[in-house]
Amino acid sequence: MIVTSLHYSGHKDGAAMMKTTVSEEWLTYTWVRLRSGVEPHEVKRQLIQNGFDDQAIRSLMRDAYNGRRPISDVDHAALARAPLTLRAKSHPQLRRIPAPKAQLYVWPNFLAPETCDALIALTDERLRASTTTDAFADPKIRTSRSSDIGTMGHNLVMQLDELIAEALGIHWSYSDATQTQRYDVNQEYKAHYDYFTPGTRDYQVHCQFTGQRTWTFMIYLNDVEEGGGTRFRRLEKTIMPEKGKAVIWNNLNPDGSVNPYTIHHGMKVRSGAKYVITKWFRERGWGEMFPEDYSRIS
Numbered sequence: 001m002i003v004t005s006l007h008y009s010g011h012k013d014g015a016a017m018m019k020t021t022v023s024e025e026w027l028t029y030t031w032v033r034l035r036s037g038v039e040p041h042e043v044k045r046q047l048i049q050n051g052f053d054d055q056a057i058r059s060l061m062r063d064a065y066n067g068r069r070p071i072s073d074v075d076h077a078a079l080a081r082a083p084l085t086l087r088a089k090s091h092p093q094l095r096r097i098p099a100p101k102a103q104l105y106v107w108p109n110f111l112a113p114e115t116c117d118a119l120i121a122l123t124d125e126r127l128r129a130s131t132t133t134d135a136f137a138d139p140k141i142r143t144s145r146s147s148d149i150g151t152m153g154h155n156l157v158m159q160l161d162e163l164i165a166e167a168l169g170i171h172w173s174y175s176d177a178t179q180t181q182r183y184d185v186n187q188e189y190k191a192h193y194d195y196f197t198p199g200t201r202d203y204q205v206h207c208q209f210t211g212q213r214t215w216t217f218m219i220y221l222n223d224v225e226e227g228g229g230t231r232f233r234r235l236e237k238t239i240m241p242e243k244g245k246a247v248i249w250n251n252l253n254p255d256g257s258v259n260p261y262t263i264h265h266g267m268k269v270r271s272g273a274k275y276v277i278t279k280w281f282r283e284r285g286w287g288e289m290f291p292e293d294y295s296r297i298s
């Protein structure tokens, strides 16, 4: 903590020593936390604890100061028309998979091979067993390992977040912190939904601040020797891993209800290893959900 860069407006009696100006260090402190998925109200609490006055907290947190937008602001029809869906009509690589029951897209070569390699190296630095949010679920449902690369404050991941957010056309604050998954031989993620079933305790716990999951943006980081496809059994489509290829789908219907046709299975790797980035978008973030300058990117 670099205290010398801060200006204190101390009262003579010493009762309140409030920090009133912001520094690069505290901006980093604030935004690394917000990027990592720490809720705005918690970041605000930490800043208060560190002695900042309200004005300084406003300038540190900017759009996040007022917290996530209310659930009543969510426009599900607009989510179903996210800029990516329009871009797919003319983009040379991005295309919609012909499956009328769900919005499913593939984008080959979305990431450059060197970026994939750097993300794999970062993933391998800090692996943990993958979990599912349902404590009662079969422990064999997801046997891969995961890495919370979105909480490391790494520049590369922040750039990746921007790239994904711009590609989809939805601001990164409407997403969970970025994760990677590594599957070794015989590891898989059995058929599941990325959304939380409304009315369950799971939904209550995992959606209370951020709302439901909306779009999933997944990227394969390597070519898998054998196996490891992503199977959408109700759509009768299987996407095969290819280094840098993104698979993107909307877990919801245009009316906001969950779409069970999006059930998918990360199939067993038969030979080699498989790495994927998973980025789950959410109903609630701060600021504009569809920033205007994202829509201009072709």
Ligand SMILES: O=C(O)CCC(=O)C(=O)O
Pocket: 181, 189, 194, 228, 229, 230, 231, 264, 265, 266, 267, 276, 278
């Ligand atoms: O690895 C895959 O192909 C699918 C991963 C997945 O569905 C997930 O992480 O939610």
Ligand SMILES: [Fe+2]
Pocket: 192, 193, 194, 264
């Ligand atoms: Fe999934």
